[in-house]
Amino acid sequence: MRISTVTVYEQSVSSMNRQQAGFLKTGQQIASGRRVVNPSDDPQAASRAVGVSQAKAVTEQYADARVGARNALAQTESVLDSLSSVLERTRTLLVQASSDTLGDADRQSVASELRGLYEVAIGQANATDGNGRYLFGGYQDGSPPFQKDGSGNIEYNGDSNARALRIDASRLMQVAENGENVFLSVPGTAGHLACADEGNAGSVTFTGPSVVDATVGEHRDRHRVAFAIDAGGAQTYTVSRYDEATSSWAAVPGLEDLTYESGKPVTFAGLSMVFAGDPADGDRFEVAPAQKMDPDIFRSFEQVLAVLETPADTPMAKAALRNTLNTAMREFANAQDNVLTVRASAGARLNELDVVDSVGANRMLNYEQTLSDLVDLDYVQAASDYSLRQVGLQASYEVFTTMKTMSLFSRM
Incomplete structure (x- = not known):
């Protein structure tokens, strides 16, 4: 077998190139901190790392969504806190206005402060989230959800939806x-x-109404107490029930043309009320669960302001004042309870975000650990390999240097 000088030269160069490639690869791993620099280094680990990286990216997107959710809920909670304070002050003023010691001028003063609270409530209802979107417009968040119509009444222009984010x-x-x-x-x-x-x-x-017998199912329906004065001056009343199916009122059997006595409790459908004073023919009072009375904070404000700004100089005006304030105090109490309920719900969701953030953070740590196990470099092992390859490269240099000067002629 004959070995030519060219063959010896090529083998030496090839060995030196292999040593240099291994040395450079180890250096690249140390510089990048990764064991798998290219997919060819470990195809299986590289494939699994791609899946883990995608899962990690999705988790990061959810984390960003939670930041947006937290900001929106925090702003909502802040607005509801302010609105609750407005309603609390409103209830205090209504109690003050219901005092018999106040005159028309005093009630005008109360009405002035109430009007300011009314405007504050409208401002809170049209609050934005800082990005130009209205908090309480549902999906219709590009324009103020509460606006005055041609008659000056506040109407809702939003919808019944609520924005949601996948956290x-x-x-x-x-x-x-x-x-x-x-x-x-x-x-x-x-x-x-x-x-x-x-x-x-x-x-x-x-005064009232109050539930005296909750077993009577009709107490959940709308009722009307209507007064009548006959030709002889006798005062009677009739209780009617609203039929949802026919959208009409019908007298309750046994509760027709009953004799009215001022101050005597009137009982019907498991409810009790007390009426006092002298009715006029056709006077009517409607009674129903609060949910069926079309609750509206702004309409309640408007009714209270109207009656407070009207002089109570006649028995009819005084009765209207008393009845309106009695109704409004219950309406605002219900409204405040509702606001506090909604605010509590927002607070619960804020707490839930903290829990989900904690779970997401743990998940991210798991992904980071998995990625590290798959592609990160063991620096101790890499340093040892680096030194070893450096020695091998230097040895290949020396072998090449020695071999290139050797010749059979030098042995002759």
Whole structure:
């Protein structure tokens, strides 16, 4: 077998190149801190690392979504806190205005402060999230959800939806409230309300209603107490029940043309009320669960302001004042309970975000550890390999240097 000089030269160069490639690869691993620099270094680990990286990216997106959710909920909670303070002050002023010691001028002063609170409530209802979106407009968050119509009444222009964000793979969280839920609703635990008809001309005032027999299912329906004065001056009343199916009122059997006695309790459908004063023919009072009385914070403000700014110089005006304030105090109490309920819900979701953040952080740590196990470099092992390859490279240099000068002629 013959070995030519060219063959010896090529083998030496090839060995030197292999040593240099291994040395450079180890240096690249040390510089990058990764064992798997290219997929060819460890195809299986590289493939698994791609899947873990994708899962990690998704988890990071959920974390960003939670930041947005937390900001939205914090702003909502802050607005509801302010609104609760407004309603608390409103209730205090209504108690003050109901005092018989106040005159028309005093009630005008109360009305002035109430009007300021009314405007504050409208401002809170049209609060934005800092990005130009209205908090309480539902999906219609590009324009103010509460605006005055041609008659000066506040109307809701949003919808009944609520924006939500997916904060985790299995959790879609509501991050905003719609105006109906906050300003046009009452909690399920709200009691009953009574209100006097705006056209009442008598001096009858009411107390109640209160539930005296919860087993009577009809107490959950709308009822109306209507007064009548016959030709002889006798005062009677009739209780009617509203039929949801036919959208009409029908007298309750056995509760027709009953004799009215001022101050005597009137009992019907498991409810009890006390009427006092002299009715006019056609005076009416409606009684129903608060949920069926079309709750509306702004309408309550408007009714109270109207009656406080009207002089109570007649028995009819005094009765209207008393009845309106009685109804409004219950309405605002229900409204505040509703706001506190919604605020508690927002607070619970904020707490849930903290829990989900903790779970997400632990998940990210697991992903980081898995990625490290798959592709990160063991620096101790890499340093040893680096030194070994450096020695091998230097040896290949020396072998090449020695071999290139050797010749059979030098042995002759």
